[in-house]
Amino acid sequence: MAYDLEEQEQLASIKAWWNKYGNLLTWVLIAALAAYGAWSGWNLYQRKQSQQASQLYEEQQKAAQAKDGAKVLRAATDMQDKFSGTAYAQMSALVAAKTAFEANDTETAKKQLQWVIDHGRDAEYKAIASIRLAGLLLDGKAYDDALKLLAGDFPAQFAGAVADRKGDILVAQDKRDEARSAYQLALDKTDERNPGRQLIQLKLDAIGGAPAKAAA
Numbered sequence: 001m002a003y004d005l006e007e008q009e010q011l012a013s014i015k016a017w018w019n020k021y022g023n024l025l026t027w028v029l030i031a032a033l034a035a036y037g038a039w040s041g042w043n044l045y046q047r048k049q050s051q052q053a054s055q056l057y058e059e060q061q062k063a064a065q066a067k068d069g070a071k072v073l074r075a076a077t078d079m080q081d082k083f084s085g086t087a088y089a090q091m092s093a094l095v096a097a098k099t100a101f102e103a104n105d106t107e108t109a110k111k112q113l114q115w116v117i118d119h120g121r122d123a124e125y126k127a128i129a130s131i132r133l134a135g136l137l138l139d140g141k142a143y144d145d146a147l148k149l150l151a152g153d154f155p156a157q158f159a160g161a162v163a164d165r166k167g168d169i170l171v172a173q174d175k176r177d178e179a180r181s182a183y184q185l186a187l188d189k190t191d192e193r194n195p196g197r198q199l200i201q202l203k204l205d206a207i208g209g210a211p212a213k214a215a216a
Helices: 002-065 069-082 087-102 106-119 123-139 143-149 156-172 176-189 196-206
Strands: none
Touching: 002 069, 002 087, 069 087, 069 106, 087 106, 087 123, 106 123, 123 143, 123 156, 143 156, 156 176, 156 196, 176 196
């Protein structure tokens, strides 16, 4: 009988607790399940997006090899419209820019590179786009715009390439002292095994630069 009484007290205690907190607990469980469902759905969506973007990028690569500029650009546009959150969007814009440049369509190349700078999510791709766009601006004699583009922060591995491009622009502006400093920095920041060092050294020598220092 004492056992039955104790059991009834426990049941009463549980019932009282449920009456007080049961509704809250139910909503917490619902929220947790909803969050898990949303998370799972988002991951599935991301995987599907990445897979579709990969297929589109592969098609673009084939078009680039076939020198089909129109198809390359169309693939880049579709990628930016539908899969802008994937790395493939940045990669496809760089491919489109290169294809357009090779076809002497400088304006399209600039637009594709600018898209990567404005919408890219990876610092490395943005750096590549900035350096290449600065080169196109140099060709168009937009020197101040080119230098401004290279004035921001870049990943450390691009320090040499950025300094080299700055040197080219400064030479075009006939600012030789500044150009020497830029080329010297480019040498200091470029690995000795990088074949590009030879070209940087030639450019430095051409403007009366000093012998190259050891790479940092």
